[in-house]
Amino acid sequence: MYTLFGGGYTRAHMTEMVFAEVQVPFEVKLVDTLKGENRTPKFLEINPTGFVPVLRTPDGKVLFETAAINLYLAELHGAGLLAPSIDDPDRGLFLSSLFYITDELEPTLKRYFYPNRYGVRKSDELKIREKSLDTICNILGFINEHLTNAGPFHLGNRYSLVDLVLSFWMNSIMDKNKVLHFHAINRCVNRVEVRPSLQKLFLDLKERTEAYSDIDRRGERIP
Secondary structure (H helix, E strand, O other): OEEEEEOOOOOHHHHHHHHHHHOOOEEEEEOOHHHOHHHOHHHHHHOOOOOOOEEEOOOOOEEEOHHHHHHHHHHHHOOOOOOOOOOOOOHHHHHHHHHHHHHHHHHHHHHHHOHHHOOOOHHHHHHHHHHHHHHHHHHHHHHHHHHHHHOOEOEEOEOOHHHHHHHHHHHHOOOHHHOOOOHHHHHHHHHHHOOOOOHHHHHHHHHHHHHHHHHHHOOOOOO
């Protein structure tokens, strides 16, 4: 059986969504990042980078990097549902769209969620977050234009891992009012959220996002 290390308000929740879609059994080992459990010697023996999620496969191999884990599961178990095969005409657009989110959107989101990691003074954090959100909106503008012209999903009428990943991040953004005008994105997200295998997980994500927002509003620094 697969073992997923993560839980809580982390990208491991996204991997749980992938598992739900491919319908493969797994177990979760909670790693509380708010308590720094991802930096303990015990966890660093599993993943020396100190990040979650981490996936231990049934044959004992350890995989890290969320996008790699999700793509691995989608290709191995998804039977073409989440990831077009290598000879599929949609493969190129799928990879471009997925890596655009991974390479452009996610690093900016990290600065948005954890501004304390990128500034010298606490007084810098608000400006870092505001600037990050501006960049996030610019990136979302490009995605929104693509979905407006080619939607409702990134691959037209074909749902894929790209739409799942985008939906996860849109539900994680705390400043909801700043992204309401991306109508094509929101239509895509709405279609993903109502998938029977994902409904409960998205409800859980909304609750976790609100809990994280409460921590943030209290001014507590996230490690």
